[in-house]
Amino acid sequence: MSEDEKNPAREVITDYAQAHFRYFRTPDGTVYAQKKGHPVARPIRSQGTTGSHRQELMVGLFHDGRGVFNGTALKEALDLIEALALSEDVQPVHIxxxxxxxxxxxLDLGRDDGQSVRIHPTGWEITVPDPREVCWRRTQLTGELPLPAKDTNGKGIDLLMRLCNFATAETECLALAWLIGCLGPSVPVPAPFLTGPQGAGKSTGGRMLIRIVEGMSGDLRRAPKDEENLIAAVAAGWVTALDNLSHMTPDLSDAMCCIVTGAESVKRALFTDGDVFRVGYRRPLLLTGIDVGVIRPDLAERLLPLRLERPRVRRTEAELWAEYAEVLPVVLGSLLDLTVKVRAADAETPTDLRMADFAHLCAQLDTATGFGTLAAYRASLxxxxxxxxxxxxxxxxxLRHADTLTPGTAQRMTSTEWLHLLSGLYSSDEVRPLxxxxxxxGKVLSDRLKRLQPTLAARGVLIDAGRTSEGRYLEMARREDPPPREQQQVF
Incomplete structure (x- = not known):
């Protein structure tokens, strides 16, 4: 038989692949392979040690009696498949x-059979999604969740709160609001910061919260040393939990703000001269620690402090986690029931808070349950x-200078004049150094005041900047009637 009459190995692989897999591209141009009838998709260029499409294809060819092929044939076939997939429809993948x-x-349960939870306006059900509706992307951080229990009558919420050491009822309802927010792909949620005295079970409480969404393999991790490693960890999972924070650098604080509200990282693609690789991310974030020192104003608006207290009775780790694993299906089922109820509730969206979507979620939770979640959220801020x-x-x-201003009036000066005034006010009492x-x-002062604008506005002091024919200016004013500080509502 001549060479022209032979069926090249790359054609055998390509025909088999197109018969058993669906290939498509994501908005960033990455090509994924999805076994027909199954919702999990894998990037065809992945060289991972487990679960890569290359391995999946090799095993399928071997089990179906098509043979064992060398790396060159596989590469040539995948190159062709990737080129053909670039003309297919665009569909995103989700974690x-x-x-x-x-x-x-x-909600992806992380199971091999692809079973997932569909949460709709009238309830929730366990089913395998249509691959054209949902494509799941899985990594080594994707743990398996148990099948949630039906008809729990809300007892899973009580079981969870009994295992955690939340200090107040307000803290409990804020934790519930955050968990419900984690089940919404389009709702940015503030980052819970679990605080409390030494021995309050902050790390244990953090693990319990994230494992409701990430499964028993979900765990806390130390904060990476640089932003690139942090972004890689965030992009590979859904909930990112950082444990035992004792200091927060400006770079880490800015990175956390981006994680909570969303950002995109662009890097040069490997083995190319001019192409780039885009990584977009917005993920739920959870933090634990006793004290992180000074908190920057922009991060403060994105935090959700949850205070814990020391338990009166200590339990062994084995006993505690055995009970948690046993009640997790009930806890997850109750959370899904509550999520459906909350999403169906009608509530107004508060317009004065930075995290307006989460504030609206708190208002919906209050409407559905009678809790005081929104008041507790305002008090925490x-x-x-x-x-x-x-x-x-x-x-x-x-604030000290603002107390000398007449309510309803404004004072306008250049940033350099403001710097001289405030510096003199700080050092006037004891002739102390700055x-x-x-x-x-003046430029540094202007930037610092812009960052402090929301914090000062909450105390009735308004900072504004502008320009006239004479140059730039900063304006400080006191509101006539600063809004009263709302007290937490006990329920």
């Missing part, structure tokens, strides 16, 4: 949570503003 048709939301002011000498000095980190130029 753990995904939007579906007709207002539904999907107020406490965080106090922490920001307590750790920022410039903010304290601005502290480390104090603004050294």
């Amino acid at each position: 753990r949570v995904a939007p579906g048709f007709d207002g539904a939301t999907w 107020d406490d965080l503003n106090d922490d920001v002011i307590e750790g920022d000498l410039l903010a304290q000095t601005v 502290p480390k980190g104090w603004p050294t130029t």
